[in-house]
Amino acid sequence: MIERKTKFGIIGLGLLGGSYAIALSQKGYDVTGVDIDENACAAALEKGWAKKAGSDPELLSGCDFVISALYPRTFVEWIRTNQQVLKPGCLLSDVTGVKRYIIEQLGAILRPDVEFIACHPMAGREYRGISYADPHRFKAANFIVVPTRKNTEQAVSAARQLGEILGFRRITELDPDKHDEMIGYLSQLTHVIAVSLMNANDHSDLAAYTGDSFRDLTRIAFINEDLWPQLFVMNKDYLLAEIDAFVSEMQEFRSLIDKEDTESMRQKLIQSSQRQQAFKKNDENK
């Protein structure tokens, strides 16, 4: 359980780590930040988002709840190199967008006296760095706790409580498989589509005519090129299956256009409209 005196450690003071530091410090918690970027540490100290901040992992040695906001491969490397600094019995969490990879990797190397509880705050965005950190975005977002059978009930409760303290709209639990399948469809497939739409043709001469639909579909084509390829590879099985299902559906629709089969297209549009409404409804009910 998180208590008033629980000391938080945050590894990586970027967009998400910075937002965590802001939210936790504003609620009165003791926050320590670790980042190899001195400017990020200086910013966190200056704004009062962390009591202590610096590049030395030792700073985390007194923390009860340590959250990594590093990219997934960097997180695994960090644990491999620095886990000896963690306090015995401390809780470890993360912000990674795919879960099976992280759980598997950490499972193989993490000290047995530190418990890892995977979390996915669905509040990433296209910008990077602490200067874009802003916990207000959490108000509209999902916080997903992704426990395994090895996790204790206390760790799951503490993770849920963290989501509440951070101000997320909705806190849910998913098992790692279901989580990664969901992310493959709702997030990764959509990003691959946006990127492919933008890259398929250089139609920049048409930019002046951009309407809402094109704008909506390509907003996420502005994307962190260092992070996402890692995430795609780590979720390769689900993502490739989603891409294949989508491309096959596109090809089917293509053949209806080619055959000028307006009636079958009509049925497809009715189905997509109904599903869109169902998604929208569920969304509004949240």
Place this chain on the structure above:
Amino acid sequence: MIERKTKFGIIGLGLLGGSYAIALSQKGYDVTGVDIDENACAAALEKGWAKKAGSDPELLSGCDFVISALYPRTFVEWIRTNQQVLKPGCLLSDVTGVKRYIIEQLGAILRPDVEFIACHPMAGREYRGISYADPHRFKAANFIVVPTRKNTEQAVSAARQLGEILGFRRITELDPDKHDEMIGYLSQLTHVIAVSLMNANDHSDLAAYTGDSFRDLTRIAFINEDLWPQLFVMNKDYLLAEIDAFVSEMQEFRSLIDKEDTESMRQKLIQSSQRQQAFKKNDENK
């Protein structure tokens, strides 16, 4: 040229026709509406959006500038059946989303003493009917005049003036080929993508986890199933070429994930980010 005394006729009092009627009547122009739906006519009369409204095409016989806001096939049929009511020398325009088809069809049947000037108000939306009519949407939208070599300068000027009177943000001209190519990419391809994404799998169990990216990509999967299949078929050549280019790019990206080639993916994401920014910039400069 449009003058204060110019009498407007609108065929089809739906979302767009209704919005035209509102904008023109509010600016003090004389508007006559024709629609087979008595309720739409009654609404237009009651709200003062039209001086005269009814189902009889004869109502348009005194109009100087007649605009069809019908679906494309219905518009061609209407002209075939009713064009004798039009005033000699009157100007005729439309709101259709693809242009080569309409220009070709009307070119073969339209009376020589009536001039057709094609226009595309890029302000359609997913809802239908006069109850959703609202000219405020024009403020953020493009109005494209699509002249052919047969059009007079006067007709092009009058069409541009119409776009201004209706309150569109930006009035431009494109030739029919360029217009249809642009629409194939910026609008039709995006709709086919959204529909295919929604139809590829029934993932409605995941609706509770919908984030911004999925919401953005599927908003337009709620789509008018009677109108769009017509438009897809009428622009088949360009649309199929765009679908093929997009699917080929998706397949290329898929193989990079499969090969775990993160460096090539990185380059793709850098390219898509740059193009997205170029589109965005151009958009902001408008």
